[in-house]
Amino acid sequence: ISMSHVSPITHAPFMAEAIAEARAGLAEGGIPIGCVLVRNNQVIARGHNRRIQRNSVILHAEMDCLESGGRQTAAFYKECTLYTTLSPCAMCSGAIRLYGIPRVVIGDNKTFHGDEAILKTNHVQIDVLDSKACQELLGNYIKENHSIWYEDIGRDTH
């Protein structure tokens, strides 16, 4: 087994860090989606959705996290696992593929189901935790912020 692959039992604390990022985003008035990048069993980058905070169309949680991780080599990314509270959309899945991140752990893919099929086709390992905490956090936000949510996933509300 590759060193880049953490065992399932270690998922919980890293997903807790991603959820903490989502909560930090919510506290700023943002969409509560969070992400951390893990290498050698350590969080080396973190981020959360900043659409509202920065009026950004590209700072989804995963993008914010990758950006905060700085410029890295392909060899570096190959040893990383990305933890995200929500199934990654087409943009974020594309970034995962661009940089060759081999493994993605997803908190919730029921509220939104992203590009998991394309990731799998491209040999990215996907684990879905089915986290109630992730579902509730974003679910409650969406109930109160319908149009912002649809904007974030590139859809019209009607």
Added chain:
Amino acid sequence: ISMSHVSPITHAPFMAEAIAEARAGLAEGGIPIGCVLVRNNQVIARGHNRRIQRNSVILHAEMDCLESGGRQTAAFYKECTLYTTLSPCAMCSGAIRLYGIPRVVIGDNKTFHGDEAILKTNHVQIDVLDSKACQELLGNYIKENHSIWYEDIGRDTH
């Protein structure tokens, strides 16, 4: 024919604007890839690769352009055409799909061939201009900046 679809004869001036963005990036010491977003026959956003300038792993030309265009509705993006000097990578193609941009005009897809197949599968219209100006601009840069180029496309140089 939809209003969002410009006729082929109008491609040249918009690609010239994308090339001007690429040259602006080069003048800043950056990777010369440029992009403009066009709606109703007008450039409404522009951008260029800012990996070097901002130490960014997400500001490819297309992402920089989308970000500069601000927060828009799905209905807005449906009326846009994206002009880019280089075939869009997985990340940028994912952003195009996320926001439902229906048409992409590409200057050069020989230096780098991105996610055009996935775009086509998702009903994005692709036009490739096979621009020598785009090929030369980036080709000359890559000759002198091999490792930066490979970093930008998520690959190791060896």
